[in-house]
Amino acid sequence: MNDRNIKKLLKLERRQIEKELIQDRKLRFFSSRRKLILIMAIVICFSGVAFAYHQMSVYEWFMLESLGYDQILEQNPKYELDISVEDQDITIAIDGLVADDLNTYLYYHVSSPSGEPLRIKYHDGLDVLNAKELYGGLKDRLVEKGLPEDYVDENFDNFYGAGSSSLAPNETASNREVLRFEAFDLQKGTVEILITQLQDAEGETINGEWLFEAPFVKEKSETIFLDSGSILQLPYRDMDFSVEFMKMEMGVTATRLYYQDDYDDRTVNVSYSNFTMNDQPLRTIFLGGSGEDEYSTVDFFPVKVDKIKDIECEIDTLFIMEYVLEQYFIDEFPVEIEYEGGKLRIEESFTDRYQYTITDLGYATRDFEYLEFETYFEGGRAIMSQFGWEGCLIMPDGTELPCESVIEAMLHPEALKRTKVYKLETHYSDEELRDLDYLDYDGEPAVEFRIRREHKTMPVKEPITILKRHFWE
């Protein structure tokens, strides 16, 4: 073996590592898409941004979500509160605090003389002063699992910053919200909440001091051990897939399902839908999920049934990230390259940095929705940041709708139903490369483009039985 062979072998090994890392960086596509829909839907509802042709559907979705949170409080009227504090003519009122073994929901509204929409800037402007008392046991569990104690101490706010959702106006208040905290460790006590920052519709911060002491009593949840599972063959490369359902916890704030799925190939993720219990649909809570458990969890709005007969769901979509490697060496731009019988045009522009636009010149017959590119520069560096794309939505009936941004695409009600979203134009810049200070990078044009992954969705309909009880059980 000579020098050249050794270096070639090392190069192959480096490629293999890259490949493994790409596979390892498996995106939780399903959850990130869901989170994005949630965040954007809240932004839209709050800011009044109009998306004319589908505003109603997003609105309806938001109203249902809001109603779900309100029903949790309505069904537990003993946890309604009426505590308000005023500072600078702005009043914050806590309307309720519902706690169980799964979550803690804090309901509040803000009112001001101007009536402008205000909300708590809860990442920076909300502190739970007695968090260490409320979450002592949770801290111990996380430290036991290997997290450094200092780190847990300094990140206590994650426990009470688990999510927030706007609520629809009711007859008494317009600026309403629910905040989700992780479940408290204490069975009952008082939460000491200090609010120091609010945010208006323009994103401007209003400083002040609103201090509350809100009492709580934690309701116990009921655990049903499921110990069931399914093994399926997915209609993609005859891939084996298994899912195990461990347990279901039913509390006043949520019904939480614990599960664990396993694939024999990490290029695929599945999405679950149509959960039912005793043939009644279970509605997913977007703010849900456990912050500390080793299993995957999904939270539903709470359900009450005398006896559970059956729980079912189905796998409705496969999200596939297929690894490919196509290399294109580029001498000059613009250039058209061929891929899968279609053409891609790559254009280059330079202002203060290099930017590239990759346009798909045809999509009608292809089965992938979009491609992931790697761009190599003179020095062999290969990091690009994607800063936007344009595309279109293909409805289940084949009709095409334009979507000009990822937000619009994600918010489209058909996107919620897993309509295919095609990226037609993708914009990249070398911004990320410039941000990596250690590279001493001062701008080089790209010389090579590689297509690394195809993204596609595949609709499926695989029913899964989570629990089935017979009348004698």
Add this chain to the structure above:
Amino acid sequence: MEKQYEKYSKQLYRIAYSYLRHKENAEDALQAAYEKAIKNQDQLTDQKKLRSWLIRIVINECNQNHRIRKRQMEIGQKVALNSNTLMDADYVQSIELKEALLLLSEEERNLISLKYLLGYKQKEIGAILDLPLGTVKSRLSRSLGKLKEIMGGDENE
């Protein structure tokens, strides 16, 4: 410190993974490295060297992990080699390369890994391993020679 660690976390994970080639082990090594970094943050006097310092801690952690796992890997790979007669030549060479890397000294393995498996420049390697550029060049060349020798190379080629 967490913010800085977070900023470099992808890069540090890449390094840990390249060394250990095992997701959970790489995550464990990062976790241990993180704890050490927090514990010893007073030792970092020049903030500009934070990145190199963190990389060095991760590499040390991975090397420790290597020492523990070296024997296990040797056994495991021999079993794999014996049990799978249809492996292609690339795969066999890849295993041989991993074994050969384990036979290098820690410094030699660090040099080879940083240069050829992670793509760092010699200047950057110098900063990470706290070595002058000239030393990086000479030791890198020597390390490559040793790797070649282990893999059955002829020094006179």
